[in-house]
Amino acid sequence: MVESLAPVLDINIIILTLGLFFAAALMEIGGGYLVWQWIREKKGILIGLTGGIVLFLYGIIPTLQPSHFGRIYAAYGGIFIISSIVWGMIVDKKKPDRFEIIGSLVAVCGAIIIFYTPR
Amino acid sequence: MLILKDMTALEEGKVNQGTKKIRKITITLFFFLLAGLCEIGGGYLVWLWLREDMSWILGAIGGFILFLYGIVPTFQHSYFHRIYAAYGGIFIVMALLWSSIFEGIVPDMYDVIGAAIACAGVAIIYYTPRRGEEKLWSNH
Numbered sequence: 001m002v003e004s005l006a007p008v009l010d011i012n013i014i015i016l017t018l019g020l021f022f023a024a025a026l027m028e029i030g031g032g033y034l035v036w037q038w039i040r041e042k043k044g045i046l047i048g049l050t051g052g053i054v055l056f057l058y059g060i061i062p063t064l065q066p067s068h069f070g071r072i073y074a075a076y077g078g079i080f081i082i083s084s085i086v087w088g089m090i091v092d093k094k095k096p097d098r099f100e101i102i103g104s105l106v107a108v109c110g111a112i113i114i115f116y117t118p119r
Numbered sequence: 120m121l122i123l124k125d126m127t128a129l130e131e132g133k134v135n136q137g138t139k140k141i142r143k144i145t146i147t148l149f150f151f152l153l154a155g156l157c158e159i160g161g162g163y164l165v166w167l168w169l170r171e172d173m174s175w176i177l178g179a180i181g182g183f184i185l186f187l188y189g190i191v192p193t194f195q196h197s198y199f200h201r202i203y204a205a206y207g208g209i210f211i212v213m214a215l216l217w218s219s220i221f222e223g224i225v226p227d228m229y230d231v232i233g234a235a236i237a238c239a240g241v242a243i244i245y246y247t248p249r250r251g252e253e254k255l256w257s258n259h
Contacts (some may be wrong), residue, residue: 028158029203035189036199052186059165059178059185069166070218073159075232076236077211081204081244088200099247100204107208107240114211114233 017065021076024061025083030045031055033091071115078111124213144246150194151206155213157188201245208241 017104034051037043081104088094096104164181167173195202212234215226226234 020143023255031185032189032192032203033199035186036193039190039193048189052182055161055185055189056165056182059162059181060169062162063166068216068218068224069163069170069222070204070224070226071230073162073214073217074211074234077207077214080210081207081237081240084200084203084207087203088198092164092199094198094200096200097249099249100201100244103240103243103245103247104204105240106243107211110208110233110235110237110240112233114215114230115208117229117233119227119229 013066016117017060020061020065021079022083024058024076025113027054027058028080029083029087031035031058054085062104067115072089075111078108078114081107081111127189146211147195147245150191151209152213154188154191155210157184157191159213159217161188163186163221190221196243205241205245208237208244211237 031051031054034047034054036051038045038051038058062076066088076117085096085100085104089096161181161184164177164184167180168178168181191206192199192202192206215230215234218224219226
């Protein structure tokens with residue numbers, strides 16, 4: 001595992017980290033969605049517990065990232081925002097409105113600055 | 120308790136519009152911060168287990184806290200995807216704070232600028248008033 005990002009980013013690192021970020025987002029939002037189904041939509045507790053396990057597995061993914069804890073989590077927040085909107089589109093069939101699209105693009109710019117600025 | 124009281128007052132329409140808005144924002148921020156604390160705290164325990172080679176018991180506790188984290192957003196009065204998207208920005212700020220407190224890694228200038236931009240995005244997503252959605256926050 002790479003211990004810190006190189007001063008000049010190479011494309012492989014970007015692909016690897018983005019893949020891990022999206023895998024984490026899929027598991028976090030999926031797990032959270034199952035818990036939501038249990039409590040808000042009154043589905044069975046088994047669905048909620050499955051969500052809990054998925055959330056636990058989600059916690060493992062950021063440990064595979066080549067940076068320090070705070071920065072990985074901070075940048076992940078941006079991916080998470082986009083993924084939530086996409087999740088709403090696909091799973092809940094909620095088309096994002098103008099403000100959701102503009103807001104998530106702005107937020108992702110912030111996340112890119114945090115994670116991919118060469119230091 | 121204070122927050123529960125606030126919510127009841129809100130639902131009964133006992134407070135005026137301006138105060139209502141501020142209270143709504145305070146209540147939602149409280150739940151966002153609570154979720155962030157559980158998620159980052161739980162994730163950090165898993166991190167200590169796998170990256171810092173500490174006991175698996177920490178990892179298991181972290182997993183349980185992550186489960187609890189999943190419950191917190193269900194207290195928010197909005198759509199699933201919008202709650203989650205907005206929470207992402209709060210999460211960015213809290214992650215940077217967490218590592219400066221627990222790991223002594225002070226956020227650099229790019230971390231701070233990026234976090235501020237992300238928060239602006241979140242405010243647009245979550246707090247823009249939408250026509251036809253005035254009741255979304257007071258009714259499930």
